[in-house]
Amino acid sequence: MTNTIATQTNSQPYNLEEWKRGYDSQPNEYEYEITEIEGKIPVELSGTLFRNGPGLLDIAGEPIHHPFDGDGMISAFYFKDGQAYFRSRFVQTEAFVKEQDAGQILHRGVFGTQKPGGLFNNIFDLKLKNIANTGVIYWGGKLLALWEAAEPHRLDPQTLETIGIDYLDGVLSPGDAFSAHPWIDPSCKFDDGAPCLVNFRVDPGLSSKITLFEFAPDGQLLRRHAHSIPGFSFIHDFIITPDYAIFFQNPVNFNPLPFLLGMRGAGECVEFQPQKPTKVILIPRDPNNQEIKTFRVESGFVFHHANAFEQNNCIVIDSIAYQSLPQVQPNTNYKEVNFDNLDPGQLWRFKLNLEDGTVAREMLESRCCEFPTHNPSLVGREYRYLYIGAAPNDTGRNAPLQAILKLDLETGARELHSFAPSGYVSEPIFVPKPNGEEEDAGWVMTLIYDGSKHRSTLAILDGENLAGEAIALLHLKHHIPYGLHGSWCDEVFS
Ligand code: FE
Numbered sequence: 001m002t003n004t005i006a007t008q009t010n011s012q013p014y015n016l017e018e019w020k021r022g023y024d025s026q027p028n029e030y031e032y033e034i035t036e037i038e039g040k041i042p043v044e045l046s047g048t049l050f051r052n053g054p055g056l057l058d059i060a061g062e063p064i065h066h067p068f069d070g071d072g073m074i075s076a077f078y079f080k081d082g083q084a085y086f087r088s089r090f091v092q093t094e095a096f097v098k099e100q101d102a103g104q105i106l107h108r109g110v111f112g113t114q115k116p117g118g119l120f121n122n123i124f125d126l127k128l129k130n131i132a133n134t135g136v137i138y139w140g141g142k143l144l145a146l147w148e149a150a151e152p153h154r155l156d157p158q159t160l161e162t163i164g165i166d167y168l169d170g171v172l173s174p175g176d177a178f179s180a181h182p183w184i185d186p187s188c189k190f191d192d193g194a195p196c197l198v199n200f201r202v203d204p205g206l207s208s209k210i211t212l213f214e215f216a217p218d219g220q221l222l223r224r225h226a227h228s229i230p231g232f233s234f235i236h237d238f239i240i241t242p243d244y245a246i247f248f249q250n251p252v253n254f255n256p257l258p259f260l261l262g263m264r265g266a267g268e269c270v271e272f273q274p275q276k277p278t279k280v281i282l283i284p285r286d287p288n289n290q291e292i293k294t295f296r297v298e299s300g301f302v303f304h305h306a307n308a309f310e311q312n313n314c315i316v317i318d319s320i321a322y323q324s325l326p327q328v329q330p331n332t333n334y335k336e337v338n339f340d341n342l343d344p345g346q347l348w349r350f351k352l353n354l355e356d357g358t359v360a361r362e363m364l365e366s367r368c369c370e371f372p373t374h375n376p377s378l379v380g381r382e383y384r385y386l387y388i389g390a391a392p393n394d395t396g397r398n399a400p401l402q403a404i405l406k407l408d409l410e411t412g413a414r415e416l417h418s419f420a421p422s423g424y425v426s427e428p429i430f431v432p433k434p435n436g437e438e439e440d441a442g443w444v445m446t447l448i449y450d451g452s453k454h455r456s457t458l459a460i461l462d463g464e465n466l467a468g469e470a471i472a473l474l475h476l477k478h479h480i481p482y483g484l485h486g487s488w489c490d491e492v493f494s
Pocket of ligand 1: 236237303304485
């Protein structure tokens with residue numbers, strides 16, 4: 001299909017020089033009504049889309065080593081009466097404020113950003129910079145910017161001003177981790193069918209402690225329980241069913257010495273062990289049930305899960321897996337990437353048999369893909385439609401995500417909405433239509449970096465007719481660097 005963002009003709013599906021500019025810092029904060037719109041914003045669309053991601057890829061001109069070390073910037077799109085208002089603000093973390101005041105890098109980043117001054121200025125500096133750049137969610141009356149290795153930051157949902165670190169009414173203590181990947185169980189069996197927010201933290205070590213948290217809609221803690229599992233864990237995401245919280249313990253080695261010695265970031269000391277199996281850990285959500293089940297499967301490396309559900313005596317899990325994962329290396333530039341040399345993320349289905357402990361797996365999608373989503377009313381439930389960022393062509397290799405793919409998991413049918421050659425998509429977010437009856441009756445929103453114009457556009461696609469023309473393209477006046485995760489909230493706040 002054609003799209004107004006894709007204005008170039010190009011023998012390649014993408015232009016690497018254009019792609020790189022999506023990693024330019026965006027030092028400015030904005031607020032304005034979006035007026036450059038192709039198509040029409042649906043009048044019934046009412047609520048706020050929040051997104052998080054690194055806003056700065058340099059500190060005072062000094063490039064950071066990896067985008068995951070970039071200071072978090074929240075973008076908000078407020079929809080009401082067929083109109084949209086945009087606002088963006090940096091999360092005013094303590095480290096961000098200090099570094100902006102000082103005009104230089106003062107902190108080591110987890111992914112290899114080092115302070116100036118070489119080894120002796122970095123050795124034994126183990127303080128993590130809480131950069132609040134990964135996820136954002138509105139829950140319990142609070143807007144929270146999330147970063148998995150430290151506490152959330154609370155922001156005003158209307159102005160996006162930073163209120164400060166939030167300990168969730170005493171649930172967290174200073175320095176506690178809190179994952180950037182919470183799930184909302186739409187109908188919790190332990191709470192008479194009320195929704196609840198489920199999240200976790202990992203304290204890694206020779207054995208790892210996983211703590212599960214479940215919160216009521218008013219923010220009150222409902223359940224918290226901790227479990228020790230053998231081995232070091234690098235766990236970014238998890239997935240839930242009505243009965244279980246499920247974790248993939250990827251096979252990794254962690255050699256902390258280069259980090260302790262100031263030579264590498266902590267994230268650069270994690271080494272993937274592709275020849276070893278992944279452990280899939282099922283922790284019962286019922287705090288009175290302590291029976292953890294562990295399965296072993298050849299999976300590759302998994303960052304993100306799409307969904308999971310219980311089916312007879314099986315647990316079905318859909319996840320994005322990479323056959324191999326290059327280690328983040330010092331002295332390399334993340335922008336000088338050769339996509340062809342990297343394994344793609346691919347969508348796999350794992351079926352855990354609770355009776356005999358076996359795992360069957362099948363690849364559902366070989367095309368390079370990442371950032372899955374689906375109708376939020378089916379989190380942890382059997383579902384049919386999955387939406388995911390994808391390469392526009394199925395080459396079997398890694399490539400920039402330039403399209404949104406819809407998979408019908410029942411029939412295998414696929415629909416693709418491509419923004420190639422100049423559009424680079426972010427995580428899609430599915431917003432159900434009010435009173436929509438079909439599972440795919442909703443809007444699929446994705447923020448696109450348009451390399452030909454060096455600006456970003458929010459696309460609103462039709463969940464039922466994904467390949468059809470976009471319902472609306474909302475052009476921003478500027479670019480937003482490639483982001484990570486976002487969420488939808490039915491409140492408007494302005
Ligand atoms: Fe993530």
